[in-house]
Amino acid sequence: MRYSKEHKLETHARIVKKASVRLREKGAHGIGVADLMKDAGLTHGGFYAHFDSREALVIEAFAYAMDRSTDRWRQLAGQAAPDQRLSTIVDAYLSPQHRDNPGHGCAVPALSAEIARESPKTRKAFAGKLDQMIGMMAEQFPGAPGKAARKQAMAALATMMGTLVLARVAGNGELSEDLLSAGRDAVLGRAAAAKPAVRKAAVKKVAGKAVAGAKN
Amino acid sequence: MRYSKEHKLETHARIVKKASVRLREKGAHGIGVADLMKDAGLTHGGFYAHFDSREALVIEAFAYAMDRSTDRWRQLAGQAAPDQRLSTIVDAYLSPQHRDNPGHGCAVPALSAEIARESPKTRKAFAGKLDQMIGMMAEQFPGAPGKAARKQAMAALATMMGTLVLARVAGNGELSEDLLSAGRDAVLGRAAAAKPAVRKAAVKKVAGKAVAGAKN
DNA sequence: TGTACATCAGTGAACGCGCGTTCACTGATGTAC
DNA sequence: TGTACATCAGTGAACGCGCGTTCACTGATGTAC
Numbered sequence: 152m153r154y155s156k157e158h159k160l161e162t163h164a165r166i167v168k169k170a171s172v173r174l175r176e177k178g179a180h181g182i183g184v185a186d187l188m189k190d191a192g193l194t195h196g197g198f199y200a201h202f203d204s205r206e207a208l209v210i211e212a213f214a215y216a217m218d219r220s221t222d223r224w225r226q227l228a229g230q231a232a233p234d235q236r237l238s239t240i241v242d243a244y245l246s247p248q249h250r251d252n253p254g255h256g257c258a259v260p261a262l263s264a265e266i267a268r269e270s271p272k273t274r275k276a277f278a279g280k281l282d283q284m285i286g287m288m289a290e291q292f293p294g295a296p297g298k299a300a301r302k303q304a305m306a307a308l309a310t311m312m313g314t315l316v317l318a319r320v321a322g323n324g325e326l327s328e329d330l331l332s333a334g335r336d337a338v339l340g341r342a343a344a345a346k347p348a349v350r351k352a353a354v355k356k357v358a359g360k361a362v363a364g365a366k367n
Numbered sequence: 368m369r370y371s372k373e374h375k376l377e378t379h380a381r382i383v384k385k386a387s388v389r390l391r392e393k394g395a396h397g398i399g400v401a402d403l404m405k406d407a408g409l410t411h412g413g414f415y416a417h418f419d420s421r422e423a424l425v426i427e428a429f430a431y432a433m434d435r436s437t438d439r440w441r442q443l444a445g446q447a448a449p450d451q452r453l454s455t456i457v458d459a460y461l462s463p464q465h466r467d468n469p470g471h472g473c474a475v476p477a478l479s480a481e482i483a484r485e486s487p488k489t490r491k492a493f494a495g496k497l498d499q500m501i502g503m504m505a506e507q508f509p510g511a512p513g514k515a516a517r518k519q520a521m522a523a524l525a526t527m528m529g530t531l532v533l534a535r536v537a538g539n540g541e542l543s544e545d546l547l548s549a550g551r552d553a554v555l556g557r558a559a560a561a562k563p564a565v566r567k568a569a570v571k572k573v574a575g576k577a578v579a580g581a582k583n
Numbered sequence: 584t585g586t587a588c589a590t591c592a593g594t595g596a597a598c599g600c601g602c603g604t605t606c607a608c609t610g611a612t613g614t615a616c
Numbered sequence: 617t618g619t620a621c622a623t624c625a626g627t628g629a630a631c632g633c634g635c636g637t638t639c640a641c642t643g644a645t646g647t648a649c
């Protein structure tokens with residue numbers, strides 16, 4: 152079967168998209184080439200017509216997931232009032248929905264510890280996307296963009312992704328909920344026990360829209 | 368060869384100790400049974416006289432690493448003046464030495480993302496140790512110990528481990544240093560540009576003592 | 584326009600390899616007599 | 617005390633399995649004439 156010119160590009164994109172979900176769910180080494188191809192409705196033999204190696208797909212899938220996440224949060228923030236932008240992102244990020252859907256969530260908590268052990272080539276690709284995500288977060292802080300805003304963004308992202316990883320380890324009990332809540336309070340600069348009732352309502356509304364419904 | 372009663376326990380402990388280093392370096396799936404046994408000066412055939420399965424060793428090695436880390440930081444804090452305890456821990460944790468020595472460092476940034484995908488049994492073992500580490504961190508915050516201190520400790524730990532993971536991805540360039548610095552400032556509640564010269568000196572002194580010289 | 588050929592995305596069997604696990608065996612030393 | 621036996625931590629070959637990768641092949645469709 153010979154296909155139109157766009158066909159191969161579409162297939163390639165479909166493999167990357169499906170793989171980005173499964174790799175976030177199972178880890179960078181947690182799923183094989185045959186299963187990834189099956190996810191895209193193909194057999195494993197055709198894999199090397201699209202990618203030089205398994206690692207090349209991991210890099211593409213990771214970059215795809217990072218771009219989609221960065222875009223999504225930038226868009227989410229753009230829809231909110233200026234003084235609500237940061238909290239909108241943080242509440243969606245540190246929601247039970249995001250915790251329980253790693254496959255459609257941020258690639259940073261899912262994959263960065265593994266990426267840190269990969270080849271320099273893979274690490275550099277990741278670091279570039281991470282840099283972009285830091286830039287997006289820096290835009291959400293009030294005041295002039297600059298080194299100070301970038302540093303605030305770095306710390307916020309570290310707290311958010313770290314909290315999500317720990318919350319995933321803890322499962323879905325009280326410890327996990329406390330971790331999410333502590334992370335939200337820390338990033339948004341609130342005292343630990345501030346306005347608990349109001350917070351919960353806001354989290355539910357934003358998180359459902361931002362994470363559970365999204366498909367990366 | 369038949370050995371004394373303590374001999375098997377000593378061998379078992381040696382395997383766990385060596386494995387805890389290698390697993391933090393290479394990831395929970397990054398090194399095989401044969402290499403782990405070789406590290407302990409043995410051949411792979413004897414492995415199952417000590418452990419029911421590879422997963423059982425991973426759990427033991429993880430628990431060992433967590434206990435050692437918690438002990439070490441509690442001790443490090445105990446040697447500092449009360450108002451310096453938190454910063455002593457944070458500066459050691461977010462140092463280039465700790466970033467560049469995952470094998471002898473904290474197990475949380477090295478392994479928790481992978482543990483989050485393991486069996487409930489493994490996850491619960493990890494969560495229990497994480498809870499202890501949170502308790503240790505909570506002791507370092509001024510004021511009465513309680514839910515508020517625990518939440519502060521959770522956020523601090525999330526920021527610290529998240530920052531370390533991102534700094535490891537970034538390598539050892541400017542982005543990596545900025546991440547570490549941003550993490551320190553965030554956990555210690557400093558403005559982004561506070562007293563840079565004094566900070567750097569303090570970091571070097573504490574970090575060398577705390578991390579580079581330690582052998583877990 | 585009709586026909587023969589070329590293309591190439593995708594198929595599925597096969598490869599070599601490393602892994603976790605099993606097992607028959609070894610041999611130094613504790614123990615029973 | 618001396619000797620024969622029992623023990624069992626550790627050895628190393630072997631197992632089955634799944635993985636990443638390769639390769640000869642297929643067959644629908646674009647293209648040249």
